[in-house]
Amino acid sequence: MNVEYHRWWSRNLGEDMELKVYGHAGKPVVVFPCQGGRFYEYEDFGMVGACCPFIDSGAITLFTVDSVDAQSWLNDSAHPADRARRHLDYDRYIIDEVAPFIRDRNPHASGFLATGCSMGGYHSANFFFRHPDVFDALIALSGLYKLTRFVGDYMDENVYLNTPLAYLPNLTDPWYLELYRRSQIVACVGQGAWEDEMVADTRDLQAILASKGIPAWIDFWGHDVNHDWPWWRRQIPYFLGHLVL
Numbered sequence: 001m002n003v004e005y006h007r008w009w010s011r012n013l014g015e016d017m018e019l020k021v022y023g024h025a026g027k028p029v030v031v032f033p034c035q036g037g038r039f040y041e042y043e044d045f046g047m048v049g050a051c052c053p054f055i056d057s058g059a060i061t062l063f064t065v066d067s068v069d070a071q072s073w074l075n076d077s078a079h080p081a082d083r084a085r086r087h088l089d090y091d092r093y094i095i096d097e098v099a100p101f102i103r104d105r106n107p108h109a110s111g112f113l114a115t116g117c118s119m120g121g122y123h124s125a126n127f128f129f130r131h132p133d134v135f136d137a138l139i140a141l142s143g144l145y146k147l148t149r150f151v152g153d154y155m156d157e158n159v160y161l162n163t164p165l166a167y168l169p170n171l172t173d174p175w176y177l178e179l180y181r182r183s184q185i186v187a188c189v190g191q192g193a194w195e196d197e198m199v200a201d202t203r204d205l206q207a208i209l210a211s212k213g214i215p216a217w218i219d220f221w222g223h224d225v226n227h228d229w230p231w232w233r234r235q236i237p238y239f240l241g242h243l244v245l
Helices: 051-055 080-105 118-130 164-170 174-183 197-209 229-240
Strands: 003-010 015-022 027-032 060-065 113-117 134-139 186-191 217-220
Touching: 003 080, 015 080, 027 080, 051 060, 051 229, 060 080, 080 113, 080 118, 113 118, 113 229, 118 134, 118 164, 118 186, 134 164, 164 197, 186 197, 186 229, 197 217
Parallel strands: 027 060, 027 113, 113 134, 134 186, 186 217
Antiparallel strands: 003 015, 015 060
């Protein structure tokens, strides 16, 4: 397997950012880490290994990015407005820096697949819904789709525009809606330990997408399926095997 490490100074974040690449061809898959996680955790927890058949066959290439969660949504010492602004810096880093980096390597890719587990599930869904011109597929595993856990009831424009359960119900722009309808959308959650909040958010997401005629595969796994890596290692190859890559 081709594995690469890259690091550069982000003009949007004002600091060095790191990522790893796994693969040589196929659909670009942008992997967002868990809450406060790092770019190497996908490999460390066996997720790259779980994706290995798809990587080795040239169906996908993984791009595992870093996060700045500790500076944004998890930064309890900052006002929620400042946390949201820092997240927007991260948004620009992904769209204006990482996306062109991926396109240079994969010029024939029609769009990227966004994925992640837990907080990475939030990020993957939020980036997919905010930027359907960049992402045309989503596999969100055990994701939260609102930010009340981090900012409480606080809401301003930037928080709103990064809360899928807030902005999607009011979204009527046909440009977005048609791109969603042409995309592949998967959101999966277990119903075991530590999944209650994620189950609730996933049900709300399911209802919103159905109300707008947006096809999506919303999958609720069993009551023995916990919010943990062993289950995510089973889920990611299962869903990759069912998508058109």
